[in-house]
Amino acid sequence: MSRLSWPEYFMNITYMVAERSTCLRRKVGAIAVRDKRILATGYNGAPASMRHCAETGCLRDELKIPSGQRHEICRGLHAEQNVIIQAAVHSAQIQNAIVYCTTHPCVMCTKMLINCSVSAIYYGEDYPDPLAAQLLGGAGIRAEKLGAGSLR
Numbered sequence: 001m002s003r004l005s006w007p008e009y010f011m012n013i014t015y016m017v018a019e020r021s022t023c024l025r026r027k028v029g030a031i032a033v034r035d036k037r038i039l040a041t042g043y044n045g046a047p048a049s050m051r052h053c054a055e056t057g058c059l060r061d062e063l064k065i066p067s068g069q070r071h072e073i074c075r076g077l078h079a080e081q082n083v084i085i086q087a088a089v090h091s092a093q094i095q096n097a098i099v100y101c102t103t104h105p106c107v108m109c110t111k112m113l114i115n116c117s118v119s120a121i122y123y124g125e126d127y128p129d130p131l132a133a134q135l136l137g138g139a140g141i142r143a144e145k146l147g148a149g150s151l152r
Contacts, residue, residue: 006036007100007122011146014100015124017041022052023076025060025067030079032087032097032118039092042082046075068128071108080109084116094118104143107132114139122146 004012010033018029022045032039046052053075060074071078077085080101087094095117099105104123105113110132113121120142136143 007144007146010038010098010100011102011122011124013038014102017043018079018102019043021045021079022054024053024058026103028079028101028103030083030099030101032083032092032094032099034094034097039094039097040083040087040090042077042079042084042086044076044079044082047077050075068106071106078106078109079103080105080113084112098122103127104129104145105132107135110135114141120144 010031014029014031016029017031018027021027021029021043026044028044030042032041056075060070063073065073080099083099084094086092096119097116098120099113099118099122101121101123103125104127105121106127106129110129114135118141121136122144124146126145133143
């Protein structure tokens, strides 16, 4: 009997979390895990009680903003931001947690995760933001891409 490793198990769950995303460009999910227990989940989309991009359209598409640039021009929050917010709202400390993301965190989310003192990040897909990887290395936080063959 073949059994998923813990990283594969949690990454598969992260892809399921991403299915709640309301972003028209990219569905992203994130979860924070410690001691093999999920502490918080997050996906990208508009803030709570606000209209989603599916209803309003995508401002970034309308302005032809390339992926990885001008993150502030977006109605939505990133999945990693939402996992941090959900942890705070529900009093779940994510210090020393492992964060699983469907996509490598952008530089903004990377800085937030560094300040949360996460211990490692596993991600499924690359993202065009070389500064994010450089910052994680400088902070001593392991970031590891999981092979796509074991996911979904």
